[in-house]
Amino acid sequence: MGLKYNTYLDGTKIYGCYKCHAHLADHDEILSRNFRGQHGKAYLFNSVVNINTSEQSERNMTTGRHVVRDITCRGCGEVVGWKYDKAYEPSEKYKEGKFILEAELLMVVT
Numbered sequence: 198m199g200l201k202y203n204t205y206l207d208g209t210k211i212y213g214c215y216k217c218h219a220h221l222a223d224h225d226e227i228l229s230r231n232f233r234g235q236h237g238k239a240y241l242f243n244s245v246v247n248i249n250t251s252e253q254s255e256r257n258m259t260t261g262r263h264v265v266r267d268i269t270c271r272g273c274g275e276v277v278g279w280k281y282d283k284a285y286e287p288s289e290k291y292k293e294g295k296f297i298l299e300a301e302l303l304m305v306v307t
């Protein structure tokens with residue numbers, strides 16, 4: 198611990214953690230809004246900042262088997278979404294290395 202969030206984004210629309218307002222992602226990095234998370238609507242992002250990733254785990258989702266990692270906000274430790282490390286279905290491969298952030302846990306900070 199001790200490492201606080203330190204990356205500031207300067208796009209026109211930035212999503213931050215609803216709890217501690219740490220910058221998490223640029224609106225321009227959204228690849229898809231058609232995802233569902235634990236809390237409802239979720240977005241697929243090309244890149245995110247100020248997060249830590251947890252251990253890999255295998256999950257069966259409606260779109261097939263995936264290897265994912267939970268991602269937590271570096272500012273407050275809240276789980277804000279997950280990262281796709283591997284997708285087994287060829288049609289889902291585009292998600293590999295990409296990030297899901299839960300809309301419910303985000304706020305627009307700019």
Ligand SMILES: [Zn+2]
Pocket residue numbers: 214215216217218219270271272273274275
């Ligand atoms: Zn936070």
